[in-house]
Amino acid sequence: MKVVVMWSGGKDSQACLIHSVKKYGAKNVIAIFCDTGWEHEVTLAHVNDVCKQMDIELITLKSDKQFEELCIHKHIFPTGTRRFCTVELKVKPFIDWLLSQDDSFIIVQGIRASESAKRAKFDVECDYFEEYHTGKATYRKSDVLEWAKTHDASVIRPIFEWSAQEVVDYILSNGQELNSLYKKGASRVGCYPCVYARLQEVKIVAKDEKYRDRLLRLERRVTDAMTKDGCVANFFQSGKIPERFCLTNANKSPTVREVFDYVTRYDDFPSLFEDDDESCMSVYHGLCE
Numbered sequence: 001m002k003v004v005v006m007w008s009g010g011k012d013s014q015a016c017l018i019h020s021v022k023k024y025g026a027k028n029v030i031a032i033f034c035d036t037g038w039e040h041e042v043t044l045a046h047v048n049d050v051c052k053q054m055d056i057e058l059i060t061l062k063s064d065k066q067f068e069e070l071c072i073h074k075h076i077f078p079t080g081t082r083r084f085c086t087v088e089l090k091v092k093p094f095i096d097w098l099l100s101q102d103d104s105f106i107i108v109q110g111i112r113a114s115e116s117a118k119r120a121k122f123d124v125e126c127d128y129f130e131e132y133h134t135g136k137a138t139y140r141k142s143d144v145l146e147w148a149k150t151h152d153a154s155v156i157r158p159i160f161e162w163s164a165q166e167v168v169d170y171i172l173s174n175g176q177e178l179n180s181l182y183k184k185g186a187s188r189v190g191c192y193p194c195v196y197a198r199l200q201e202v203k204i205v206a207k208d209e210k211y212r213d214r215l216l217r218l219e220r221r222v223t224d225a226m227t228k229d230g231c232v233a234n235f236f237q238s239g240k241i242p243e244r245f246c247l248t249n250a251n252k253s254p255t256v257r258e259v260f261d262y263v264t265r266y267d268d269f270p271s272l273f274e275d276d277d278e279s280c281m282s283v284y285h286g287l288c289e
């Protein structure tokens with residue numbers, strides 16, 4: 001039996017790493033990091049540094065097409081109803097890896113009930129493949145069901161009842177640093193930016209030339225591909241900013257430049273235009289922090 005911690009570079013999964021090392025010992029813990037190719041370099045460095053500090057094995061999983069190639073290939077960006085980024089870049093690579101292992105696993109996820117009403121309804125423990133047993137999941141279904149006959153993949157969520165402050169205190173009291181993107185004002189540190197980034201976080205990206213230009217470039221490339229298909233959609237969804245600031249598209253989904261202009265002009269964003277808690281899906285939560 002091995003213990004794998006879903007490690008994103010964020011505070012919740014960092015607390016889970018520390019907790020798991022204390023409980024099971026460093027040599028029994030593996031950190032799994034799904035690299036989307038769209039992370040900030042600070043997060044990539046933090047992911048490595050923390051594992052080195054605790055002397056635990058780090059396995060980095062990458063899909064064939066990473067975030068940018070995937071969006072260009074699909075001619076679209078992920079949306080609330082088509083959240084293909086998490087599935088293609090995180091869930092599938094992890095399932096592929098799991099099925100390649102002839103072992104049973106405890107899978108540790110850094111999900112907290114206080115993150116959202118939706119997450120509060122999660123169980124503290126479950127079967128990683130429960131959605132296969134209920135018929136909701138289909139990816140490599142026959143392989144999964146075959147593997148599950150002889151192997152176990154149990155999910156545990158050891159910080160489920162913790163507050164964000166308890167997580168931070170736990171990390172600091174164990175002599176570790178948080179991902180420094182938090183100090184810049186990020187509330188989540190997955191993709192940079194995540195398609196669900198809050199306006200306050202977009203404001204930070206807008207000031208960072210390297211990542212600002214990367215995002216503008218990607219939207220241009222994907223929009224060019226979409227225009228050939230006769231449809232238009234942008235990185236951010238409609239409703240991200242007030243409609244009167246969306247001057248380019250008839251469907252009122254703002255361009256990245258319009259969102260950058262908006263966040264640069266305003267400081268106090270009305271909650272109406274801030275996302276609800278969005279990120280990863282169902283039992284796979286905890287992959288995008």
Ligand code: SF4
Pocket residue numbers: 036078085086089090190191193194195196279280287288289
């Ligand atoms: S962090 Fe955001 S953009 Fe990245 S995979 Fe997760 S939901 Fe998609």
